[in-house]
Amino acid sequence: MFRTRTRTASRPLKTVAALGIVGLFAVGCTSNEPDTENAAASGPAKAASDNDAPGDKVVIGFSGPAADHGWLGAINSAAQAEAKKYSDVEFKVAEGTNDASLQISQIETFINDKVDAIVLLPTDGAALTEVATKAMNAGIQVVNVDREFSSPFAARTTVLGDNYGMGVSAGTYACKLVKDKSLTNPVIAEIAGIDALPLTQDRSKGFADALKACGQNVDNRVSAQFTPESGEKEASNLLQAAKKIDIIWNHDDDQGIGVMQAFENANRNEFAFIGGAGSSNAMQWIKEGKMEATVIYPPTQAADGVRLARLLVQQKGLSDLVQVEVPRRIVLNAPVVNKDNVEKYLPLGFKS
Incomplete structure (x- = not known):
């Protein structure tokens, strides 16, 4: 090298x-x-x-x-x-x-x-x-x-790392899922990190730009605090607001622990769940079929x-x-x- x-x-x-x-x-x-x-x-x-x-x-x-x-x-x-x-x-x-x-x-x-x-x-x-x-x-x-x-x-x-690129990767993969699953008028949701941070803004912009390229957009969005506790709280709010979701992108796999708990509490699993960062938990969930994918932030x-x-x-x-x-x-x-x-x-x- x-x-x-x-x-x-x-x-x-x-x-x-x-x-x-x-x-x-x-x-x-x-x-x-x-x-x-x-x-x-x-x-x-x-x-x-x-x-x-x-x-x-x-x-x-x-x-x-x-x-x-x-x-x-x-x-x-x-x-x-x-x-x-x-x-x-x-x-x-x-x-x-x-x-x-x-x-x-x-x-x-x-x-x-x-x-x-x-x-x-x-x-x-x-x-x-x-x-x-x-x-x-x-x-x-x-x-x-x-x-x-x-x-x-x-x-x-x-x-x-490439925060904008994370969003692009997640959005491009979501577009692929829409095509592969032949989804009509899909509902796409986003669980962001701390909105005041430039890194969160970059990730969200990349996600939105990639979705726009395939004619899609974010229908429901909440922001958490990069913690499991906030992930569970905001994911619960999201699930209550949206009775049907096809794809969810969560910015951070640490807060994803709480997000996953919220899914289990609500008994909701109809959507493809995409994570961010690349934790061991996320990779194990992928192996077990509980999670569709995660995007690496090295x-x-x-x-x-x-x-x-x-x-x-x-x-x-x-x-x-x-x-x-x-x-x-x-x-x-x-x-x-x-x-x-x-x-x-x-x-x-x-x-x-």
Whole structure:
């Protein structure tokens, strides 16, 4: 997947390269000739390269969120597990927090410790921009994860999930269900996350845009709080308001635990249920036939950030690109998981 650069280069300080978007498939780059026989057991295929061989020592500081949500916990654990794979990586982990002031202090400590790189999922991108820029100016490679800084000078590269793409994937799959089931005037419902958040707005817009492309629209919509409790409450309200539903998309598999409970309480199962994020619960429900599909929001983003931070410090690049530098911006794919490919994605499922 990666290859070593043949020329040397000093660490960039405030140089801003042209922004490019590279879609990667869940974890890393895929091989041109995947091992289809073992794909289901091993998860998405990954190409091997000499970049995995031990190189110069790299000290990486990691600051992530408090693990108060299944996906956030998976972000932290995946980053630490990835770092352990490399004998040339020394990984310094700050305590997970949702306090921007505390996270700023953590980054200040990493700067004072003179780490080589920092992988940072900020509790607030704008609030952490100044200290991240300070780290970059100190010659530290900063990898921004999931929540973007407000300045391009604050990070060498940014790894993102695709919230709009999640909505598009869910809506496109809903359109397929309408066609495959020959549904006439289907009733389509949406259980969103926190409406005030841009990520929720992006997911809803993507869903609406994809439905519009096949002549459909959202007939009933409620918003929850990304928690099981709120999911159960809002799903109950939805079911009371809509006596017939053909398709439901729920933005988040953590709140999906409550959503599923509401379905059971109401004894309603006439609809195709699509989830979001890719929890272990959702994948098990898919296997059991209780759920139609879920859309991945990769919990590997920080793990990918760790790999990229190591490459940046060791002055290596991506072998599947003609350009030998690590890209400035990477947006991960939002694939749909259903009964046909659930075994392939099961290793990426996180505990809610």
